[in-house]
Amino acid sequence: MGKGRKPIPSKIVQLTGGVLRTHRPPRDQEPPPREKMPACPEHLDEAARKEWKRAGKILQDVGLMTDLDMAVFAGYCDAYSQWAKATVEVPKKGPVWIDKEGVPRLNPWLRVVRETYDRMMKAAVLLGLSPSSRASLKVEKSKPKSKAQRFADRKGGLTK
Numbered sequence: 001m002g003k004g005r006k007p008i009p010s011k012i013v014q015l016t017g018g019v020l021r022t023h024r025p026p027r028d029q030e031p032p033p034r035e036k037m038p039a040c041p042e043h044l045d046e047a048a049r050k051e052w053k054r055a056g057k058i059l060q061d062v063g064l065m066t067d068l069d070m071a072v073f074a075g076y077c078d079a080y081s082q083w084a085k086a087t088v089e090v091p092k093k094g095p096v097w098i099d100k101e102g103v104p105r106l107n108p109w110l111r112v113v114r115e116t117y118d119r120m121m122k123a124a125v126l127l128g129l130s131p132s133s134r135a136s137l138k139v140e141k142s143k144p145k146s147k148a149q150r151f152a153d154r155k156g157g158l159t160k
Contacts, residue, residue, distance in 0.1 A: 035063050038070035048074075048081035055129060064128050076123035083116035 059065040
């Protein structure tokens with residue numbers, strides 16, 4: 001495997017202004033995964049499932065979600081859920097608490113907050129969910145659909 005920059009997926013190159021902006025050659029042989037929202041994994045808890053629906057809709061709306069992204073997105077949602085739960089625990093004892101011997105101790109939930117936040121942010125950057133990762137994305141606004149197209153969409157048919 002060669003050294004150097006990691007290849008950027010073609011969809012991201014396209015959304016950031018294409019090859020004229022990135023100065024990278026087009027990647028014609030990259031497999032084009034079909035844009036599709038994968039099924040939510042059953043092992044995710046309720047908070048992770050809510051984030052799956054919320055963030056998944058956003059990613060789907062800009063055409064960045066495929067079946068291949070399921071594991072990264074599940075990791076993001078799981079980390080989000082754990083982070084959210086840990087942030088609720090920190091204020092119960094505060095960031096520092098005094099143990100039985102009178103020694104100040106750092107609240108162990110702070111470590112959980114920090115580590116789950118790091119995991120969540122790493123996955124968010126990969127998925128385009130962070131401000132810095134989406135700052136360079138350019139998504140074309142969709143044109144209003146005609147009455148015929150809206151009808152065809154409701155009926156599951158195609159119009160030409």
